[in-house]
Amino acid sequence: MSGAPSPERSPDDRVLDQIGPALSRLRRRTPASSRDLSRNLVLNVIADAPDETTVGGLAAEMGVAQPVASRTVAACIEEGLLRRTASQRDGRRTVLELTEHGEAERDRFAAEQRAAFQEITASWSRKERIQFARLLVRYGTDAAAWSRKRAARD
Helix, strand or coil: CCCCCCCCCCHHHHHHCCHHHHHHHHHHCCCCCHHHHHHHHHHHHHHHCCCCECHHHHHHHHCCCHHHHHHHHHHHHHCCCEEEEECCCCCCCEEEEECHHHHHHHHHHHHHHHHHHHHHCCCCCHHHHHHHHHHHHHHHHHHHHHHHHHHHHC
């Protein structure tokens, strides 16, 4: 497959085609170890969940097999980032919660990511940075809603 642009495609179409690769590059350029990336993802999924989160729900949200999520959760529990508790709605279920240490680690990750964002966008105007940040946050919110709708259909 050739990387040459198709003449019938508009410049807007060509830039929209670059969204996936750009998001992938963003993920790869995060200044953290792969272990930190996994922990950060787990902490954010649990903190941002609109409802109680089980290991199965975490696996579905992360798009990984349940054994992968279980191993990551076990490591986070061992490090004191998460705890298992009984569901408030159904005491037979076990749900995951962030500990104080987990909240602090999530804050640390966010600070590192903000610092990287500021360095990467140093040549941007403040208005451009804020506009991009707002749109990226909006994209994340809308993507989560889209994902929940798809999961409800399946």
